[in-house]
Amino acid sequence: MPQLTDEAVPEQGGAATDEHRRAGTWMTPEAYGASRAVLWTGAVVLVTDVDGRVLVQSVDYRADRMLPGGAVDAGEAPSAAAAREVREELGVDGCYRRGLAVDWIPADTPGFPAGMRFPGEILHVYDGGTWTQDRIDSVRLPPQEITGIHFAEPADLPDLMDAGDARRALSALRARINGCGTALLEDGRPTVPTALDRLGVLRTRREPQHGAWHPGPVPARLPVRDRSGWLFAPDGRVLLLIDRATGAAQLPPPTAAPAAGAVELGYRHGDQGVHARTAARLTGLPPAADPAYARLLATPEQVRELSDWGRAGDDELAAVHTARTHLSLPAPPRTPPTELPEPGSCW
Structure with a gap:
């Protein structure tokens, strides 16, 4: 902000007071007000x-x-x-x-x-x-x-x-x-x-998975369409994959990284088959196998908010936190999802 004076500012070449000789820009309140942007x-x-x-x-x-x-x-x-x-x-x-x-x-x-x-x-x-x-x-x-x-x-x-x-x-x-x-x-x-901005997350329609949530293993009679994992880092956040081309978010397959303590968390039964979920604790993260996907650590709530799972998503989220507690991992505070380096991590 410029320094203000009630006196007129001398024109170039005119007489100047000692105050006007000080470093800085001197303006009358009227001139300063007129100089401000109007929005x-x-x-x-x-x-x-x-x-x-x-x-x-x-x-x-x-x-x-x-x-x-x-x-x-x-x-x-x-x-x-x-x-x-x-x-x-x-x-x-x-x-x-x-x-x-x-x-x-x-x-x-x-x-x-x-x-x-x-x-x-x-x-x-x-x-x-x-x-x-x-x-x-x-x-x-x-x-x-x-x-x-x-x-x-x-x-x-x-x-x-x-x-x-x-x-x-x-x-x-x-x-x-x-x-x-x-x-x-x-x-x-x-x-x-942030990472979500850089990757353009939510610019592609989310895949609906609105089938009811069922805890426990998938019955043998039901066809499994895909398996994905809630893979927990030591701080309680989970691994999330983002398609760099589309910005689509998805849970990784259970085999995406070395893990311990795996449990059959439950499954979602839809028209196209069963989406099966497991939960486990990550023991490390190898170098990225597919450069088409960015790897982020996010809270379970953020994964839920980036997904279209219907009301049963709340039931799945509750099961995820039960598994996290069973794995003796902390409840993570909400912070911006973090993109992991390509070479991987070791815990």
């Missing part, structure tokens, strides 16, 4: 349902879908604006204080009419949490402006929303999964990308 301020709310789909709404003044939210009024706090907008647009009361992202939207962003003289905007994205069906059923739309809502698969957002809005929503959703605080964005892109 709009907005606030939106990211809400998901229990399946990890994002709430978007249709409006009567544009074709693109949008997150709930809008402009921050003069003298209004952004969090208060977020609560007001959700109440006005959806008829749902709430308090949204956890920021997921703050985005700088440049003045030359396409789509704004020239007569609007869009100066750029600082947009706050708040966490609206996960809404149950009862809360969704309580939505009451106003007589105009909002024409409908639906919950969209994260990978479908670029097809439904303006490109910048979709980037911002996906970055905010990854920030929520990371659990590392508010992400700073510039035109929807994180200034410090």
Whole structure:
């Protein structure tokens, strides 16, 4: 911030006081105020349902879908604006204080009419949490402006929303999964990308596995489609594979790395066969066998949030934590998933 003075700043070549000879830029309050950038301020709310789909709404003044939210009024706090907008647009009361992202939207962003003289905007994205069906059923739309809502698969957002809005929503959703605080964005892109951002996780539709969860071994009469493992590192996180080409997340096969204490955790029975799960403690990690996949360590909750497992996913998650306790491993705190080095690790 420049130093301020109530006196006029001498023109070049004019007389200068001792104060004006000091190092630094001297400005009157009026000149300083006129020099500051003028930006709009907005606030939106990211809400998901229990399946990890994002709430978007249709409006009567544009074709693109949008997150709930809008402009921050003069003298209004952004969090208060977020609560007001959700109440006005959806008829749902709430308090949204956890920021997921703050985005700088440049003045030359396409789509704004020239007569609007869009100066750029600082947009706050708040966490609206996960809404149950009862809360969704309580939505009451106003007589105009909002024409409908639906919950969209994260990978479908670029097809439904303006490109910048979709980037911002996906970055905010990854920030929520990371659990590392508010992400700073510039035109929807994180200034410090995490592993989930760099790998473009959630840009591809998740594979649905909505079959009921059954604990224990797979009965001999049932065909096994695939086997995957909850492979625990010593800190209680688990190994997760990310397809570098698509950003798709999946659990590794049980044989992906040396492990000990393996147990048959359970299985999910769907139309295409059985998805069998085991749990074990990693004893090491060999060099990456397939460079097409990145290897991350993530909490079990993060794996759940990156997957489309339906309500039975909660039952599987409970079984995973029971197995973790049985293996005498700690409950990991939520931190951003960590990409493992190609040469592997040894514990």
